[in-house]
Amino acid sequence: MFFDDRRRFLRQAANAGMAWGLTSLFGGSFLRGQTAPGSGDIARVYLDSRRIMAPLDHNLFGSFLEHLGRAIYEGIFDPGSKLSDASGFRKDVMEEVRRMGVPIIRYPGGNFVSGYNWLDGVGPKETRPRVLDKAWNSINTNQFGTNEFMAWCKAVHAEPLMGLNLGTGTPEEAAALVEYCNLDQGTKWSDLRRKHGITEPYRVKHWCLGNEMDGPWQIGHMTATEYGIKAQDAARQMRYVDPSLQLIACGSSGPFMPTYLEWDREVLEQCYEYVDGLSLHRYFTNTPQDTGGDSAKFLAMNLSMERQIDETVAVCDLVRGHKRSPKKLWLSFDEWNVWYRARSGDATNGHHQEAPHLLEEVYNLEDALLVGGLVNSLLRHADRVKVACLAQLINVIAPIMTNANGLFRQTIYYPYNWGLQYARGSVLNLLVESPTYEVSNMGQVPSVDVAGTLNPQDGKVALFILNRELSKPRVVELNWQDKTPGQVLVSTTLTGADLKAFNTFETPEKVAPQAFAKPATTNNRTRFEVPPRSYTAIQWSA
Ligand code: AHR
Numbered sequence: 001m002f003f004d005d006r007r008r009f010l011r012q013a014a015n016a017g018m019a020w021g022l023t024s025l026f027g028g029s030f031l032r033g034q035t036a037p038g039s040g041d042i043a044r045v046y047l048d049s050r051r052i053m054a055p056l057d058h059n060l061f062g063s064f065l066e067h068l069g070r071a072i073y074e075g076i077f078d079p080g081s082k083l084s085d086a087s088g089f090r091k092d093v094m095e096e097v098r099r100m101g102v103p104i105i106r107y108p109g110g111n112f113v114s115g116y117n118w119l120d121g122v123g124p125k126e127t128r129p130r131v132l133d134k135a136w137n138s139i140n141t142n143q144f145g146t147n148e149f150m151a152w153c154k155a156v157h158a159e160p161l162m163g164l165n166l167g168t169g170t171p172e173e174a175a176a177l178v179e180y181c182n183l184d185q186g187t188k189w190s191d192l193r194r195k196h197g198i199t200e201p202y203r204v205k206h207w208c209l210g211n212e213m214d215g216p217w218q219i220g221h222m223t224a225t226e227y228g229i230k231a232q233d234a235a236r237q238m239r240y241v242d243p244s245l246q247l248i249a250c251g252s253s254g255p256f257m258p259t260y261l262e263w264d265r266e267v268l269e270q271c272y273e274y275v276d277g278l279s280l281h282r283y284f285t286n287t288p289q290d291t292g293g294d295s296a297k298f299l300a301m302n303l304s305m306e307r308q309i310d311e312t313v314a315v316c317d318l319v320r321g322h323k324r325s326p327k328k329l330w331l332s333f334d335e336w337n338v339w340y341r342a343r344s345g346d347a348t349n350g351h352h353q354e355a356p357h358l359l360e361e362v363y364n365l366e367d368a369l370l371v372g373g374l375v376n377s378l379l380r381h382a383d384r385v386k387v388a389c390l391a392q393l394i395n396v397i398a399p400i401m402t403n404a405n406g407l408f409r410q411t412i413y414y415p416y417n418w419g420l421q422y423a424r425g426s427v428l429n430l431l432v433e434s435p436t437y438e439v440s441n442m443g444q445v446p447s448v449d450v451a452g453t454l455n456p457q458d459g460k461v462a463l464f465i466l467n468r469e470l471s472k473p474r475v476v477e478l479n480w481q482d483k484t485p486g487q488v489l490v491s492t493t494l495t496g497a498d499l500k501a502f503n504t505f506e507t508p509e510k511v512a513p514q515a516f517a518k519p520a521t522t523n524n525r526t527r528f529e530v531p532p533r534s535y536t537a538i539q540w541s542a
Helices: 002-026 093-099 111-115 146-156 171-182 188-193 224-241 262-274 302-323 364-379 413-422
Strands: 035-037 042-048 054-055 062-066 104-107 131-133 139-140 159-163 206-209 247-249 277-284 331-340 386-390 400-403 408-411 424-428 431-434 436-439 443-444 446-452 461-467 474-480 489-492 527-531 534-540
Touching: 042 446, 062 331, 093 146, 093 400, 093 408, 093 413, 104 386, 104 489, 131 331, 139 474, 146 159, 171 224, 206 224, 206 331, 224 247, 224 262, 247 262, 262 277, 262 302, 262 331, 277 302, 302 364, 331 364, 364 386, 364 413, 364 446, 364 461, 364 489, 364 534, 413 461, 413 489, 431 446, 431 534, 446 474, 461 474
Parallel strands: 035 431, 042 474, 062 104, 062 386, 104 159, 159 206, 206 247, 247 277, 277 331, 331 386
Antiparallel strands: 042 431, 054 424, 131 139, 400 408, 424 446, 436 443, 446 461, 461 534, 474 527, 489 534
């Protein structure tokens, strides 16, 4: 059965990761350009509003909802629930997502999309088929489909990032979905949408051409050249329908793949001129194989995400050179998170159930700290990464968990939400001088990881500070080079004595942000001490 093939591959890959993990995944120096080893125990940060790395695309803080487990059914759509509205949408979940302001949400998969027929999910609900989703061995009743997703996105003020089936699906079916969604009227598929009661076209801008097509676990898996040709054909047909689309080709599933980077190169050789972006995926683990269960190493893993971005950018630009193309691709890091506990057995097998409990990873404090580091890494690469999706949003490897009576926030909610709330405008090119510590097979890693933004519209500055030290507080000194900050508007930290602490319905605030003393500024210098094992957000007015 296909499902077992996928599990077998992941197991083999995990074993292989043991060997690659120590060299290719983690090896090399992790002191980046703007980070230098500092002298002494103080971390010094130099901020200059004239040194801007890139304008920040808010889509860097997107998320993802797959037809998987309880993400859609029971998660956002639960018609029988006392907490749902007339459309069956959970009101408490909508309110939370609206409050967070998630800008863009990828749907409907993930592995699911590669066997999905979008026509099963539109039209009168009573005629929609119950389908066996072979990716997760679950039943999809199809009561929630494209039109329900669009209505939900509108309600939470998010833009849809639509995934297309390039596994069992054809380029013609992909173009038909674009026509269904984006054309006004007078054609077969736009008129079908109107017949389904939707007059206004959705004008969906961003589309993913397939999902993880390099993975032998993927339905319709193919070689890079085959996929590149199919993606080119799909892109051409889709643009005949709507030339304004932004299209994302499917990049490698991650550095653990034997075809990592070579897949990306071969794909782009076929479709570079037809797409705008390339996807990356990455899930971080704190396993005996990958980190030896060493939290100090785990907290440095965001640096390995940066390496993956740098290497993928290099491949994009190599193909650009081959093609003599004026166009530079951007990256869509459309799946990223920590995920390693709920990753096999019954946690990934739906046993032909509707809304089974799949991938319900429980996140602890150290996971949240790494997610903070990953937010910092994405910010530092905002020059090329224009879209990124925390995978996923509700119940499935998610910051928000629901049951019949309500919801609670997992630990990873907080750093992600701070990025959403406070990172605005442009990413600052900070110079950070930090003390370092030794990590096996990684060399010297900065203790303090800092990223920041400046909003030219209102002058607000936000800094995000990860202290990776497990037992030492660190003094941070900010040196304001060309401007004095205004008052501190936000000062909050996530920390705790127990790195393994987590939240539940019974104890939803075990790991929650704490007020952090507002730091004072004198003579263009701000000094404060961040606790060990902490992620801190501070925002200043102009
Ligand atoms: O997000 C969970 C799964 O992880 C997705 O379906 C797939 O794309 C990835 O392997």
